[in-house]
Amino acid sequence: MSGQNQQHYQKISNIYDDLWSYSEEYIKFMTTKIIEYLRLKPTDTLVDLGCGTGIYAKSILKQIQLDNSIICVDPSEKMLQQIPDSPQYKIMALDAIDFLFQAEEVYNKVLIKEVIHHIDNKELLFSRLFQLLTSDGIFLLILLPPTIDYPLFDEALHRYEKNQPHYSNVANLLEKVGFKVSVNLVEYLQAIPKSQYFHMVENRYMSLLSLFDDKQLAEGLAEMSQKYAQQSVLEFPDRFVFITASKL
Numbered sequence: 117m118s119g120q121n122q123q124h125y126q127k128i129s130n131i132y133d134d135l136w137s138y139s140e141e142y143i144k145f146m147t148t149k150i151i152e153y154l155r156l157k158p159t160d161t162l163v164d165l166g167c168g169t170g171i172y173a174k175s176i177l178k179q180i181q182l183d184n185s186i187i188c189v190d191p192s193e194k195m196l197q198q199i200p201d202s203p204q205y206k207i208m209a210l211d212a213i214d215f216l217f218q219a220e221e222v223y224n225k226v227l228i229k230e231v232i233h234h235i236d237n238k239e240l241l242f243s244r245l246f247q248l249l250t251s252d253g254i255f256l257l258i259l260l261p262p263t264i265d266y267p268l269f270d271e272a273l274h275r276y277e278k279n280q281p282h283y284s285n286v287a288n289l290l291e292k293v294g295f296k297v298s299v300n301l302v303e304y305l306q307a308i309p310k311s312q313y314f315h316m317v318e319n320r321y322m323s324l325l326s327l328f329d330d331k332q333l334a335e336g337l338a339e340m341s342q343k344y345a346q347q348s349v350l351e352f353p354d355r356f357v358f359i360t361a362s363k364l
């Protein structure tokens with residue numbers, strides 16, 4: 117992860133969950149999909165690679181009891197500090213690739229959600245995962261699509277499109293290292309009070325927004341104010357690409 121991104125997550129860690137807490141329903145929806153696509157069962161051992169504050173690890177345990185601790189891995193110690201100190205979680209402050217090469221854990225389910233844009237050597241990550249995953253294992257990689265309909269300012273959307281890895285390149289790479297891959301689109305209709313969304317943008321809720329300095333962000337927010345002057349709630353489809361990779 118770049119130094120800028122590392123700083124971004126260290127800074128945002130203690131408000132990260134609050135920024136997202138406007139919609140318990142959305143977190144629940146995504147969690148149900150994650151459990152379904154991972155075919156999660158009580159005896160599984162799950163790694164949440166790039167878990168952040170553990171929003172989804174915590175939410176998964178509200179929906180399903182797991183016999184084994186969820187292994188929560190993230191290089192940002194501050195993000196990890198938001199995860200309860202409990203035997204339900206095994207917390208490891210490591211970069212994803214370092215985890216795969218250093219840790220001796222055995223696991224059969226792996227989740228990587230909205231992290232892959234931070235990983236430079238994706239092929240190394242995927243080939244190592246292919247070596248380590250049990251034969252019945254499932255690796256679920258979730259990322260945003262090449263374009264998004266978020267009510268952001270134009271330059272933010274433009275920078276997003278420029279930087280976001282394309283899911284078909286990610287899927288091809290997974291196939292290249294040996295995985296069987298399936299790609300699905302999951303959509304959720306967000307309805308966020310405008311003041312809440314503006315608060316999220318002001319606080320740079322996406323790492324993308326850390327590419328803009330305070331002045332540029334203020335200009336962006338002014339553009340959004342004009343564009344959405346008539347709305348009190350911002351509705352937009354939030355689309356996610358779910359890439360499921362397995363050996364069988």
Ligand SMILES: C[S@@+](CC[C@H](N)C(=O)[O-])C[C@H]1O[C@@H](n2cnc3c(N)ncnc32)[C@H](O)[C@@H]1O
Nearest residue numbers: 117125166167168192195211212229230231234
């Ligand atoms: C957008 S957040 C997603 C967090 C969580 N997966 C979620 O969906 O709520 C991205 C996370 O990726 C982590 N990250 C960045 N580079 C990473 C790397 N090389 N290995 C593992 N995690 C990384 C960041 O520290 C941050 O917590």
